[in-house]
Amino acid sequence: MILLFWICAGLIAFSLAGYGLLWCFLAAVFGRRAPLPPEQPLHATVLIAARNEEAAIRAKLKTVLEQDCGPHEVDVLVVSDGSEDATLEQALSLDSPRVRAFQTPEHGGKAQALTAGLARIEADVVIFSDANSMLAPGSLRRLLAPFALPDTGGVCGRLQPQHRKGRGGWLARAERLFWAYDSALKAAESRLGGAVSAQGTLYGMRRALVPERVPGDVADDFFISVQAPALHRRLVFEPGAVAQEAVTSHTGDEFMRRVRSTERGWRGLMRMRRLMNPGKYGLYALQLLLHKGLRRIVAFLLPVLLVLSLSAAAAQGGVYTAALLVQLLVYGGAGGALLWPPLARLPGSGLGRFFVLGHAAMAFGILRAMAGVHSVRWAPARSVADE
Structure with a gap:
């Protein structure tokens, strides 16, 4: 005992x-300290799956269109997942040639929306980002820079929780502390075996590594991002690529969000459990086992x-x-x-x-x-x- x-x-x-x-x-x-070579011009598409996001989608698209992307060409594809509000209309209201948007006939879930969007993307890099996550200035250029290294398969951004000054309660304060620790750990893992997985607010993947179909019953950000180490490419954490997102201050909402996230994440981990084999995936396998398992x-x-x-x-x-x-x-x-x-x-x-x-x-x-x-x-x- x-x-x-x-x-x-x-x-x-x-x-x-x-x-x-x-x-x-x-x-x-x-830790690995390889300097980045000069930027290599890339064509990237920001893929946003949105469901009833009329209140946020226009502001989100502005944070994308106003980015200084340097030598890179960046456009946006919004997939409205059977929305029952004006999400599609708001996305198209910016009247920008860099923004495409369409709506699926019915609400099929985020994975189905991502799959529908991927079928229309032929860019070098797909950048995934949630509809309610606002991008800090310079984030996309920082996210694309590590792709100049040939062994980089994907790049993870950093989540910065937001709430009104003086509000947000204990949950928001604890959430900020958690994400600060998470960022420090991702940075350490990135310098050793590579970042374990991405978080859905902001990450990029080489288009060739992204599966054509995203399973609907797993955490899509985990499943998509681990395709890089699965194919022996590196997943890099870039702290300068920042997505700002408001966290809920309602305990019940947050509890059920975490329940769903864990359920889908666990199923994704079991589906990709072969990556926890150190004999084949080296230090990354150990990180995945200890961090996620x-x-x-x-x-x-x-x-x-x-x-x-x-x-x-x-x-x-x-x-x-x-x-x-x-x-x-x-x-x-x-x-x-x-x-x-x-x-x-x-x-x-x-x-x-x-x-x-x-x-x-x-x-x-x-x-x-x-x-x-x-x-x-x-x-x-x-x-x-x-x-």
């Missing part, structure tokens, strides 16, 4: 903090650790009692703050709730995937960042 306690605690600690710290250290000492198993290790702590504390006390009290404090504080909002003002309560809800959603999402649930179509939660 004691041995199991330390194995479980060690795996959790390594996944949550040890892996990131170790990889940042290894990247600083051994172990990280999700932590959601199930946490309740196991709680049970082991109860048993160990009753038998030996000491450090095991302290470990049990810490866990009870985190879980009790998170649950109490959700049931009685005044407790949310306590220092650290926001991070505690983010931690507990995040892992609960992760466990629920994996169980849904194992039970055969397939989330293909849904109405995304939107939290608008006030200017």
Whole structure:
């Protein structure tokens, strides 16, 4: 029992903090520092799958059209996924020769919309970006620069969560902290075995590496971006390619978003599990296993650790009692703050709730995937960042 306690605690600690710290250290000492050659002119198409995004699509397209893309030729293709509002009309209202847009006959889900769009793209690079993610100036040129290296198969941008000053609550603050850590880890992985996968707000892929059909029951950004390492090309993280997106401040919306994301992500990971073979994919395989695989198993290790702590504390006390009290404090504080909002003002309560809800959603999402649930179509939660 004691041995199991330390194995479980060690795996959790390594996944949550040890892996990131170790990889940042290894990247600083051994990381790849290849300078970029001069920019090679590319034709790139920004592919945007949109569903009922009339409030955001025009502003999004302006952030694309106003980019300084240097020697690169960049156009846009918007696929309105059976929208029931004026998404298509708003996309076409800019009257730009660089913008194409069409609507699918029915709401088939994001993957179906992406598949329909890919059939109309013959550019060198496809840039994927969400309709509600606004691009910071210079992002597209920074995203395209690493493609000058022949072994670059894809480039990941950086998500910058946004919310109105003084608003957004504990969830937005925890979300910003999480994405700051995620960016640091992506940068370290990029310098070692290559970035593990992209996040859907902004990433680019060589058109030749993108599959013609995107499965509807997996995380599309994961599935598409890992095609680069699957074909032994490098996936690069470029922190200067920034997509700004408002995060929801509603706990219920965010919980279900994470459930769906984990369900689809887990199914995608299982479908591409061959990439976790170090004999064939080297250091990237180890990164994928530790970053994506172990990280999700932590959601199930946490309740196991709680049970082991109860048993160990009753038998030996000491450090095991302290470990049990810490866990009870985190879980009790998170649950109490959700049931009685005044407790949310306590220092650290926001991070505690983010931690507990995040892992609960992760466990629920994996169980849904194992039970055969397939989330293909849904109405995304939107939290608008006030200017």
